[in-house]
Amino acid sequence: MSGYSAPHCGSLRASDDGREVELYGWVARRRDMGGVVFVDLRDRWGKVQVVLKLAAMPELRLEYVVRVRGTVRRRPAGSENPKMETGEVEVVAEEIEILTRSEPPPFPIEDAEEPDEKTRLEYRYLDLRRPAMTRMLELRSKVNRIIRDFMEEREFVEVETPILTRSSPSGARDFLVPSRLHPNEFYALPQAPQMLKQLLMVSGVQRYYQIARCFRDENLRADRQPEFTQLDLEMSFCDEEDVFGLVEALFARLWKDAIGATIEMPFPRLDIKESFLRYGTDKPDLRYELEIADLGDALGDTRAEVFRRVLAAGGVVRGLAVPGGRDMSRRELDELVTVARGAGGQGLAWVPGGALDKHLASDEIDAIKHLTGAGPDDLVLIAADRRRKAETVIGLIRQEIARRRKLIREGEWRFLWINPTYLFEEDDQGHITYAHHPFTRPFEEDMSFVEERPYDVRAHAYDIVCNGYELGGGSLRIYDPRMQERVFQLLGMPLDVIRERFGTLLEAFTYGVPPHGGIAPGIDRIVMMLGGTDNIRDVIAFPKTQSMSDLMLGAPSEVDQAQLDELGIKAVATKKPAS
């Protein structure tokens, strides 16, 4: 059999007229006219019509795997099919051999409608046979190739870092692997090769990259899987502009070469605080306007109890004008309230037409309209809560409104940098903590007021965002030991904790560390955007469900007692952990 070098079903064209071919593929469709049978034969490259007028007609069924020997010819005039890429030709079979048969598949391979997610994942190997999924696998492969070409052209070196490693300084829960040779000790799977890539800078690699698998044991989302892939990169002697320039050029190349799109450069930059204020998120979708306004000033001494209470407690009131929103039904508004509650908010208020009308003074209503830019036909939606919560709620409502009212300009690519960001943030207990990781380099000049206003200290950190997705984040790193010490001290990290967690890096930095920085764009999300899907499972060959199961292989699974014994592990859990 020499099917490997055989022509592809999907590649035959009019120029192949007269060519004798041997084709290998799957029966995608069969049209039996009695005396003549048409078979659409599918391989990875597409489908071609095969004409069978044989004395001994084999029993062909959908998804049978066959070998066909025959001749390519132009279709008889009038029978061309413009819907098929190979529609100008057909293959007249002289011989057909069934290589393997197929049971009727659990769902149609050739169908516009997608089967249920659960069924797709149980039979992922068949799901991937669907042409739409095959395209995604190809796209992902292409993206990886473009990235490698781009990085290699710029003399970056791809270094593979270990999967069995040690807990890293980012904040997510680790996946642990027990060590057989070291009882009671565990490896951690990397959340990101953060410390290793910085160590590679000390090694003098200068320009490192890796298409790196990363693992985080946190809850899933439509754009989040427990294992995912990043283009991890780090460079020495760079400033922020170097990183921005490199990444913008990379994205331009990706968009151009993968889907033929031209994206605008340079990408605009947005202060993270402004992003939260105007869009209620740190990954705003700029394909629609809908800007959020702070209404606190307009409600300084309002009689409306809801707002007064929130403001007195240090919370905020944020509003959003919905263009033409006065036509919204009570039902639609109720659904928005449900969205707000689902996000943990108290609810949602609106003017005019809401319960608040009679509690707000008319000059307050005027001020609200003014601040949100609401016109006579517009409705203002309002969220009042602790700052973070109110922002989340009104940000989600902003998205929801854009979706429902079709305000999103499809086809646009609105890239931006979230930059600058800030070094510190407050944790749940009101304690100071790092916003990124403790090696993020602060703005030198801001450190003069760090004692008085720590949360205003800017950091050389940046996220790249496109159309509402965070595509990656990074920073310049601290290389000055005194600065590093200062940051640790501000974070209130005890010396022994620092030594335990970051000792290797800090010691390495005593042997001549170059100033350095980097970023890690997420490849899954890049492929999602390029592939036009909003679900990360569509760009991962074998993904997990929301509850982190592999429905095809049945993972996770119990293991033999002998395996546990060897590892010195006793399974004692009786119920699911709190998540």
Place this chain on the structure above:
RNA sequence: GGUCCCGUGGUGUAGCCUGGCCAAACACGCGGCCCUGUCAAGGCCGAGAACGCCGGUUCGAAUCCGGUCGGGACCGCCA
């Protein structure tokens, strides 16, 4: 941990709000027959689900209620 949506033959949907007309409809697929130019082929015939599971309400439940399992979206969490 929380909010919300979904679960009907192999597949995709309808029915569920407003219980009985539903041992459940339609399309594709599947089995059989017819047809030499179709391409989502067509025509005729046929098989196939007691409606995720458990319990409750009711004279009566796919339809209402509670629980549970599974899938999904989101908040928390996670850069």
